[in-house]
Amino acid sequence: MVGYVVKSVATAPIDGQKTGTSGLRKKTAVFSSPNYLANWVQSLFYSLDGLAGATIALGGDGRYFSKEAIQIIARLAAGNGVAKLVVGQKGIMCTPAMSCVIRESKLYGGIILTASHNPGGPDEDFGIKYNTGNGGPAPESVTDAIFAHTKSISELKFAFAEDGSEDPFASADISKLGSTTFTTAGGSFEIEVISPTEQYVAMLKGMFDFTSMKALLAREDFKMLFDGMSGVTGPYARRLFVEELGAPESSLMRCEPLPDFGKGHPDPNLTYAAELVKHMDPKQNSDAPDFGAASDGDGDRNMILGKGFFVTPNDSVAVIAAEATSAIPYFQKHGLKGVARSMPTAGAIDKVAAKLGLECFVTPTGWKFFGNLMDAGRVQICGEESFGTGADHVREKDGLFAVLSWLQILAYKNADSSKPLVSVEAIVKEFWSTYGRNFFSRYDYEGVESDAANKMMAHLEKIQEDMNASKDPSGLMTLGGFATKVKLAENFTYKDPVDGSVASKQGILFVFEEDSRIIFRLSGTGSAGATIRMYIEKYEPDATQTDKDAQVALKPLIDLALEVSQLKEFTGRNEPTVIT
Ligand code: G16
Numbered sequence: 001m002v003g004y005v006v007k008s009v010a011t012a013p014i015d016g017q018k019t020g021t022s023g024l025r026k027k028t029a030v031f032s033s034p035n036y037l038a039n040w041v042q043s044l045f046y047s048l049d050g051l052a053g054a055t056i057a058l059g060g061d062g063r064y065f066s067k068e069a070i071q072i073i074a075r076l077a078a079g080n081g082v083a084k085l086v087v088g089q090k091g092i093m094c095t096p097a098m099s100c101v102i103r104e105s106k107l108y109g110g111i112i113l114t115a116s117h118n119p120g121g122p123d124e125d126f127g128i129k130y131n132t133g134n135g136g137p138a139p140e141s142v143t144d145a146i147f148a149h150t151k152s153i154s155e156l157k158f159a160f161a162e163d164g165s166e167d168p169f170a171s172a173d174i175s176k177l178g179s180t181t182f183t184t185a186g187g188s189f190e191i192e193v194i195s196p197t198e199q200y201v202a203m204l205k206g207m208f209d210f211t212s213m214k215a216l217l218a219r220e221d222f223k224m225l226f227d228g229m230s231g232v233t234g235p236y237a238r239r240l241f242v243e244e245l246g247a248p249e250s251s252l253m254r255c256e257p258l259p260d261f262g263k264g265h266p267d268p269n270l271t272y273a274a275e276l277v278k279h280m281d282p283k284q285n286s287d288a289p290d291f292g293a294a295s296d297g298d299g300d301r302n303m304i305l306g307k308g309f310f311v312t313p314n315d316s317v318a319v320i321a322a323e324a325t326s327a328i329p330y331f332q333k334h335g336l337k338g339v340a341r342s343m344p345t346a347g348a349i350d351k352v353a354a355k356l357g358l359e360c361f362v363t364p365t366g367w368k369f370f371g372n373l374m375d376a377g378r379v380q381i382c383g384e385e386s387f388g389t390g391a392d393h394v395r396e397k398d399g400l401f402a403v404l405s406w407l408q409i410l411a412y413k414n415a416d417s418s419k420p421l422v423s424v425e426a427i428v429k430e431f432w433s434t435y436g437r438n439f440f441s442r443y444d445y446e447g448v449e450s451d452a453a454n455k456m457m458a459h460l461e462k463i464q465e466d467m468n469a470s471k472d473p474s475g476l477m478t479l480g481g482f483a484t485k486v487k488l489a490e491n492f493t494y495k496d497p498v499d500g501s502v503a504s505k506q507g508i509l510f511v512f513e514e515d516s517r518i519i520f521r522l523s524g525t526g527s528a529g530a531t532i533r534m535y536i537e538k539y540e541p542d543a544t545q546t547d548k549d550a551q552v553a554l555k556p557l558i559d560l561a562l563e564v565s566q567l568k569e570f571t572g573r574n575e576p577t578v579i580t
Helices: 036-047 066-079 095-104 140-150 198-207 210-218 234-244 274-279 313-327 329-334 348-356 367-375 399-413 424-435 450-469 550-565 567-571
Strands: 002-010 024-027 055-060 084-092 109-113 125-131 155-161 178-184 187-194 224-227 291-295 302-306 309-311 338-342 359-363 381-384 388-391 437-448 485-491 508-512 516-522 530-540
Touching: 002 066, 036 066, 036 125, 036 140, 036 155, 055 066, 055 095, 066 084, 066 109, 066 155, 066 187, 084 095, 095 109, 095 125, 095 198, 095 399, 198 234, 198 329, 198 399, 210 234, 210 399, 224 234, 224 274, 234 399, 274 291, 274 302, 291 399, 302 313, 302 399, 302 424, 309 313, 309 424, 313 329, 313 338, 313 348, 313 381, 313 388, 313 399, 313 424, 313 437, 338 348, 338 367, 348 359, 348 424, 348 437, 359 367, 367 381, 367 388, 388 399, 399 424, 437 450, 437 550, 437 567, 450 485, 450 508, 450 516, 450 530, 450 550, 450 567, 516 550, 530 550, 530 567, 550 567
Parallel strands: 002 178, 055 084, 055 109, 084 187, 224 291, 338 359, 338 381
Antiparallel strands: 002 155, 024 125, 109 125, 178 187, 291 302, 302 309, 381 388, 437 530, 485 508, 508 516, 516 530
8 A cells, every 4th residue: 555644735825716606617727827726625625524534526527637636636635634535437527427426325525627518628617616415516605615715725735645746646547447545644545436427327227218218219210419519428428328228329429528628618509519400400401310419518518409499498497397207207206396497597397387286496596506405305307597407316407317308208209109200399389389488598798898797787786776766556667768567676586495595696687567587697607707698588378479489589678688788888799609
């Protein structure tokens, strides 16, 4: 056994280490600057009770700088008394798999190295986040404590090799499965390298009926295409769709994980997954597949497509909830009592909850807000407009869970193989005819100057405050000089129904009398400048009107939102970077 010693190394606080919507994300150059990562990780370890002797997991999307980060974290983990680090082979572990491993192996927690859907590489982004023992992202009580420590930190507890060299754990080869133990005076430290796929794939196999999905994929009139966007999901997708379900290798695109995602932006939306969208469009590809899906850098986001048809994440989670107990074995077995969505997510799932008599919760943006509701057994399916869909099998959103859910629903609707294929589009349209349609669009303005974005938000805050101050007894307000009547204007505040914790200022929303709304918030996942998100939603109950193009149906509201916010005037931006 190889020995190591723990030494204290002096450091000083570094500005701007506040955790965002999901972890700390910065440019790789910032993360690799002296002590930047180490300060945050040491602050994390200071914030955790009972860490001595604990086992924690470590892995991520394999992006550029991950190898160096693993070495730093292992040295700090040993230095802070962690007994064992469970590392995904080659440092790989998709985010939902990490949640699964923490839960199933009953670990103390886990560290995920990812900036999710943000690009990677020396000039792009790196990120880190911590998940607690329930497998979910750390709550704000933990991230606030980490931030407080980053502001006063003065020492790093590092492990060194006995000969004084800096990498005491170099002999633990993380490209190979197995375990290595190192010793120090009065203690030891073990590094176990595990398969990033085994536990997670086994869990998914227990949740779905692979036989019926296999039969669907064997049909001559059914083809699927999965885009791994050169992120971490590729190997999981190959294992599930090709090896387990028998789909041909040609059902996969960009399924080799690359540290810079092939210089792409691994965000599964209509802009950044344009290549997949093109393959799925029968006007551009005469052999367009029937079902398409994409996943992001770390495998928690997903996009679902039919042949020439985009399923919004809002509709996707609502369809899954509506079909769950008839089509998906996991929910047939465990039942469905409640659902949840983030505030800017369109309310299609609310309609399902009302019809099925389920509890329905609206939380701030950030998957961490679903954790308590799931732990309390009140919510089993959740979704966010930001291409996040998941269930209570783990405490992260789960891209492959969403893709398998859709395959399972398709298998269920197409159980009779002698009948023509029921398409993704037909399933969504049947949903609209039952529940009505929540037209939805999100405009993203990326890389806006922070000061300009903050001024625009302050302007909107003032409008909302003035409106509330001048409310007449009818409770209705007018927005500026516009005819539209406003039912509610607020900066969203959420009180967690389980632990009573309060999250305020989570987005400014104006809800109109005729079941429509506009929302503004600043993204918490960018690494530089600000990203303004403008969300527009309108509910259409009339089944004869649900077939319109969303941009056409929402045009008056989009114009109103731009005018009220004075977005162009504040930011100088005439067009959004991404329209969803
Ligand atoms: C993270 C969070 C999600 C959130 C999304 C967008 O996703 O886990 O809950 O909806 O960011 O957040 P924002 O609008 O603040 O950018 P991911 O996939 O980036 O980890």
